[in-house]
Amino acid sequence: xxxxxxxxxxxxxxxxxxxxxxxxxxxxxxxxxxxxxxxxxxxxxxxxxxxxxxxxxxxxxxxxxxxxxxxxxxxxxxxxxxxxxxxxxxxxxxxxxxxxxxxxxxxxxxxxxxxxxxxxxxxxxxxxxxxxxxxxxxxxxxxxxxxxxxxxxxxxxxxxxxxxxxxxxxxxxxxxxxxxxxxxxxxxxxxxxxxxxxxxxxxxxxxxxxxxxxxxxxxxxxxxxxxxxxxxxxxxxxxxxxxxxxxxxxxxxxxxxxxxxxxxxxxxxxxxxxx
Amino acid sequence: xxxxxxxxxxxxxxxxxxxxxxxxxxxxxxxxxxxxxxxxxxxxxxxxxxxxxxxxxxxxxxxxxxxxxxxxxxxxxxxxxxxxxxxxxxxxxxxxxxxxxxxxxxxxxxxxxxxxxxxxxxxxxxxxxxxxxxxxxxxxxxxxxxxxxxxxxxxxxxxxxxxxxxxxxxxxxxxxxxxxxxxxxxxxxxxxxxxxxxxxxxxxxxxxxxxxxxxxxxxxxxxxxxxxxxxxxxxxxxxxxxxxxxxxxxxxxxxxxxxxxxxxxxxxxxx
Ligand SMILES: Nc1ncnc2c1ncn2[C@@H]1O[C@H](COP(=O)(O)OP(=O)(O)OP(=O)(O)O)[C@@H](O)[C@H]1O
Ligand SMILES: [Mg+2]
Numbered sequence: 290x291x292x293x294x295x296x297x298x299x300x301x302x303x304x305x306x307x308x309x310x311x312x313x314x315x316x317x318x319x320x321x322x323x324x325x326x327x328x329x330x331x332x333x334x335x336x337x338x339x340x341x342x343x344x345x346x347x348x349x350x351x352x353x354x355x356x357x358x359x360x361x362x363x364x365x366x367x368x369x370x371x372x373x374x375x376x377x378x379x380x381x382x383x384x385x386x387x388x389x390x391x392x393x394x395x396x397x398x399x400x401x402x403x404x405x406x407x408x409x410x411x412x413x414x415x416x417x418x419x420x421x422x423x424x425x426x427x428x429x430x431x432x433x434x435x436x437x438x439x440x441x442x443x444x445x446x447x448x449x450x451x452x453x454x455x456x457x458x459x460x461x462x463x464x465x466x467x468x469x470x471x472x473x474x475x476x477x478x479x480x481x482x483x484x485x486x487x488x489x490x491x492x493x494x495x496x497x498x499x500x501x502x503x504x505x506x507x508x509x510x511x512x513x514x515x516x517x518x519x520x521x522x523x524x525x526x527x528x529x530x531x532x533x534x535x536x537x538x539x540x541x542x543x544x545x546x547x548x549x550x551x552x553x554x555x556x557x558x559x560x561x562x563x564x
Numbered sequence: 565x566x567x568x569x570x571x572x573x574x575x576x577x578x579x580x581x582x583x584x585x586x587x588x589x590x591x592x593x594x595x596x597x598x599x600x601x602x603x604x605x606x607x608x609x610x611x612x613x614x615x616x617x618x619x620x621x622x623x624x625x626x627x628x629x630x631x632x633x634x635x636x637x638x639x640x641x642x643x644x645x646x647x648x649x650x651x652x653x654x655x656x657x658x659x660x661x662x663x664x665x666x667x668x669x670x671x672x673x674x675x676x677x678x679x680x681x682x683x684x685x686x687x688x689x690x691x692x693x694x695x696x697x698x699x700x701x702x703x704x705x706x707x708x709x710x711x712x713x714x715x716x717x718x719x720x721x722x723x724x725x726x727x728x729x730x731x732x733x734x735x736x737x738x739x740x741x742x743x744x745x746x747x748x749x750x751x752x753x754x755x756x757x758x759x760x761x762x763x764x765x766x767x768x769x770x771x772x773x774x775x776x777x778x779x780x781x782x783x784x785x786x787x788x789x790x791x792x793x794x795x796x797x798x799x800x801x802x803x804x805x806x807x808x809x810x811x812x813x814x815x816x817x818x819x820x821x822x823x824x825x826x827x828x829x830x831x832x833x834x835x
């Protein structure tokens with residue numbers, strides 16, 4: 290966390306990782322059966338990095354985020370966030386979490402939903418409104434502030450939940466398939482918005498996606514995971530120049546990294562690697 | 565109809581709006597049923613058994629103060645009992661959320677046991693304990709009825725909030741009071757309002773039952789007294805007045821419901 294305001298994060302240089310996962314396993318016991326959702330996972334994330342988790346359904350991506358967020362506790366292994374335990378980090382409100390489902394409160398308007406964390410954290414009333422409106426504008430929903438969540442489409446609800454997680458400006462962001470329910474154009478737009486926010490604020494992002502191009506386009510590193518038992522297969526650096534823009538997707542390096550991710554994923558699925 | 569506010573439907577004229585309204589349908593219902601009652605009672609011609617509405621109205625005209633003074637006493641008992649019983653039930657429901665599981669379990673068994681004692685027996689005991697004079701014992705019985713109508717559902721609704729919605733608050737490191745305020749209470753409100761309507765009806769019953777067991781005033785007392793002297797029309801008059809008080813209470817609750825859980829009525833297309 291040497292320099293949070295750096296516009297060009299350089300992960301190699303920071304000595305102590307912001308997030309460190311050491312040998313973490315998570316076993317769920319459900320009705321006699323055991324599910325190894327995560328086995329001996331290790332990962333270090335430097336401050337200012339943008340990490341994508343990618344892998345087939347059920348490989349433990351959500352489980353890993355929930356462990357980091359102290360919503361569940363690991364069966365074994367240790368996790369540190371900025372030197373603290375996940376519980377201490379949660380209690381100091383160190384992270385924002387975009388859940389895989391929008392999970393909005395249906396009795397609150399869209400604006401009030403975005404203000405929820407700010408109310409819990411006792412922000413002054415005027416600032417709550419101002420921040421929430423700004424975040425709604427960021428995700429392109431300023432016109433829907435007075436609607437209720439159930440009056441919005443699934444993709445719009447997901448954008449509200451992104452605005453809610455960003456509203457209190459956490460330095461660390463956990464995002465579980467935040468753009469999964471969006472159309473291609475909105476998704477590309479929000480990708481760029483997220484990258485801009487990340488660059489300008491020096492946030493650290495851990496991001497789950499099923500899309501290879503999205504992972505490569507956004508990330509500094511891509512973590513490829515495999516299922517049954519859930520494991521971290523490989524960690525692939527996405528060493529494309531910053532800032533990224535529409536041309537990034539056309540460069541030969543982009544295709545090389547994407548291909549590396551794809552081959553690693555195919556291995557996890559048990560498919561032969563095509564030469 | 566629950567129309568999305570973004571796409572307002574064609575507004576119907578004022579007459580059509582009125583005809584489709586709740587008030588108009590109640591008026592229609594009242595006219596038809598009271599009319600049928602009048603015709604039936606006149607044809608049957610046994611006012612001691614079934615007095616016609618006109619005869620009941622005549623009874624009211626003879627001495628309006630009788631039903632009004634007694635009615636006012638009962639109304640006070642119902643309102644005080646309802647408010648008291650509901651408040652205690654809501655507080656108890658919240659308290660049960662924080663008590664250790666073992667204590668919660670114990671109290672719940674106590675509530676269920678009390679609930680299975682015939683209410684009439686409880687009511688007669690309360691009169692023995694709190695006395696016949698004044699409205700105290702009647703308020704207590706109405707409150708007891710209202711309490712039991714509400715406490716179980718209110719607690720269940722607040723105890724069974726969506727786990728994912730709880731996790732959102734956990735991730736903000738919220739306090740228990742905040743979870744109650746931002747999640748448990750608002751998400752339970754639709755069920756609480758439905759139960760409050762039941763509690764209102766229960767309070768009406770409780771007040772009348774209390775008065776039947778021991779009172780020198782009130783509608784329940786008036787019903788007993790009128791029956792002794794064989795004035796069936798006056799029994800009906802007291803019952804009708806009682807119904808009006810109940811309706812009034814339900815009406816107030818419906819307004820509050822629309823105000824506080826309008827979102828739910830709209831979401832479930834009840835609005
Ligand atoms: N609370 C739980 N109880 C029991 N098993 C669980 C629980 N949560 C997750 N699992 C199991 O752990 C495994 C990993 O689940 P997880 O939700 O982390 O997958 P995922 O990688 O996020 O998948 P997806 O891409 O479909 O979201 C699955 O086999 C799942 O059944
Ligand atoms: Mg998942």
